[in-house]
Amino acid sequence: xxxxxxxxxxxxxxxxxxxxxxxxxLIEDLKVDQSSxxxxxLEMNKENLVKIEEADRIEIKMTNEGKKVIExxxxxxxLVELLKEKGEMHIKDIPMKDKNIAIAWAKNKDLxxxxxxxxxxxxxxxxxxxxxxxxLKEMGDREYYMLNVNKEILDILKRRKFIEIIPKTxxxxxxxxxxxxxxxxxxxxxxxxxxxxxxxxEWKRKKIKEYxxxxxxxxxxxxxxxxxxxxxxxxxxxxxxxxxxxMKGKILCKSFWNFDALFVPQNHPAREMQDxxxxxxxxxxxxxxxxxxKVKAVHERGDRRxxxxxxxxxxxxxxxxxxxxxTTVLSALTLYDLDxxxxxxxxxxxxxxxxxxxxxxxxxxxFYQVEGIVVDENLNFRHLLGYLKEFFKKMGYENIRVRPAxxxxxxxxxxxxxxxxxxxxxxxxxxxxxxxxxVKPLLxxxxxxxxxxxxxxxxxxxxxxxxxxxxxxxxxxxxxxNTKRWLQ
Numbered sequence: 508x509x510x511x512x513x514x515x516x517x518x519x520x521x522x523x524x525x526x527x528x529x530x531x532x533l534i535e536d537l538k539v540d541q542s543s544x545x546x547x548x549l550e551m552n553k554e555n556l557v558k559i560e561e562a563d564r565i566e567i568k569m570t571n572e573g574k575k576v577i578e579x580x581x582x583x584x585x586l587v588e589l590l591k592e593k594g595e596m597h598i599k600d601i602p603m604k605d606k607n608i609a610i611a612w613a614k615n616k617d618l619x620x621x622x623x624x625x626x627x628x629x630x631x632x633x634x635x636x637x638x639x640x641x642x643l644k645e646m647g648d649r650e651y652y653m654l655n656v657n658k659e660i661l662d663i664l665k666r667r668k669f670i671e672i673i674p675k676t677x678x679x680x681x682x683x684x685x686x687x688x689x690x691x692x693x694x695x696x697x698x699x700x701x702x703x704x705x706x707x708x709e710w711k712r713k714k715i716k717e718y719x720x721x722x723x724x725x726x727x728x729x730x731x732x733x734x735x736x737x738x739x740x741x742x743x744x745x746x747x748x749x750x751x752x753x754m755k756g757k758i759l760c761k762s763f764w765n766f767d768a769l770f771v772p773q774n775h776p777a778r779e780m781q782d783x784x785x786x787x788x789x790x791x792x793x794x795x796x797x798x799x800x801k802v803k804a805v806h807e808r809g810d811r812r813x814x815x816x817x818x819x820x821x822x823x824x825x826x827x828x829x830x831x832x833x834t835t836v837l838s839a840l841t842l843y844d845l846d847x848x849x850x851x852x853x854x855x856x857x858x859x860x861x862x863x864x865x866x867x868x869x870x871x872x873x874f875y876q877v878e879g880i881v882v883d884e885n886l887n888f889r890h891l892l893g894y895l896k897e898f899f900k901k902m903g904y905e906n907i908r909v910r911p912a913x914x915x916x917x918x919x920x921x922x923x924x925x926x927x928x929x930x931x932x933x934x935x936x937x938x939x940x941x942x943x944x945x946v947k948p949l950l951x952x953x954x955x956x957x958x959x960x961x962x963x964x965x966x967x968x969x970x971x972x973x974x975x976x977x978x979x980x981x982x983x984x985x986x987x988x989n990t991k992r993w994l995q
Contacts, residue, residue: 573669582609703792801948875963936961
């Protein structure tokens with residue numbers, strides 16, 4: 508449709524309504540496509556016939572989970588009621604579908620305490636512990652000005668998946684005084700010079716439409732990979748170029764591979780509910796009895812280098828299903844499948860891991876880890892430093908250092924730090940040489956295995972200029988569009 512015709516329709520419509528109109532209402536009532544309508548409005552705005560104003564708003568929609576909470580109560584409060592009735596309970600005996608969520612939030616609100624898997628009631632809930640329900644009822648499904656909402660409340664409700672937040676920019680169109688007294692006359696114009704126009708000499712009878720070289724053009728956003736995926740591709744290529752093979756595996760695994768095979772004791776604090784996501788299902792995959800008994804023996808009695816952990820090993824705990832807390836589980840599985848005759852071998856993995864962390868500027872509960880192992884009889888600690896320095900150099904970090912650390916499955920153990928000018932020395936991961944208690948039961952022989960686990964999001968934050976790790980997975984469309992590409 509000719510822009511002049513659209514402009515006339517806009518002008519007549521605004522005069523008839525005699526009020527400020529939303530851009531969406533204009534589209535619906537005038538039956539004009541969005542881009543043509545916007546071009547006409549910008550032209551009219553330039554001529555001071557209309558005024559275009561914008562306001563940032565958010566649309567809040569309650570999720571099914573939010574509606575369920577209003578009807579049935581918060582999971583943590585329901586857990587408290589259950590404990591008041593039944594008394595203390597073992598985690599696996601709690602008959603709630605959403606027990607993991609209930610336990611996490613009850614612990615967060617200091618309603619319960621957990622010791623060796625037993626959940627005990629610490630205090631009864633109060634009105635302040637149910638404030639999320641009041642917030643939900645008050646907000647409902649509505650549109651809000653950004654300045655009229657409590658961002659802290661929104662963050663809690665969104666984190667708990669009770670609401671969806673849809674940012675939007677609302678445009679309002681207002682007729683100016685000049686526009687009120689202005690009329691647009693539509694004159695038939697030649698929009699395109701065709702052979703027929705020339706032969707029929709229409710160009711003598713009609714005006715040829717002017718070509719506006721100053722008309723506003725619109726920025727286009729061609730499709731591209733998410734910047735995290737770009738970084739993953741780049742990191743994968745680094746390890747492949749260095750002769751490494753990629754390890755892959757499932758995110759759901761048995762505690763045996765996630766903890767036991769790595770010489771993490773079954774009573775280690777990392778296994779408590781506040782750190783690990785346990786899944787209440789049975790995995791059908793059988794653990795090789797020979798390696799299971801070897802790991803059991805190392806845990807209970809140790810080997811020639813250690814006395815073990817000195818407790819009674821539980822097969823039941825070994826078979827618990829967990830969301831992997833580190834990609835080191837893939838290293839354990841790879842060592843188990845490895846044939847010593849094939850050495851030396853180098854492997855890497857880039858995969859998601861899950862930990863029940865408190866979300867803040869530097870912590871996520873679902874994130875990527877960059878894993879690596881090198882297996883060879885002639886390796887030492889200097890080789891480990893060499894691999895790490897080479898990797899971080901290719902990632903743009905010239906200055907790295909290591910400091911002593913402790914991990915149950917490595918000795919020597921170090922934490923890796925890099926120098927970031929704006930932040931100083933920043934820790935990006937851990938590394939070490941696998942202990943004999945890890946390697947011998949899995950590989951059958953005590954052979955040096957270099958190992959590292961690095962936080963991918965922390966590594967790429969500096970490149971993208973993010974100050975808050977949560978920005979990496981933002982749904983802010985402008986940030987996604989404008990974030991620079993990862994240079995290969």
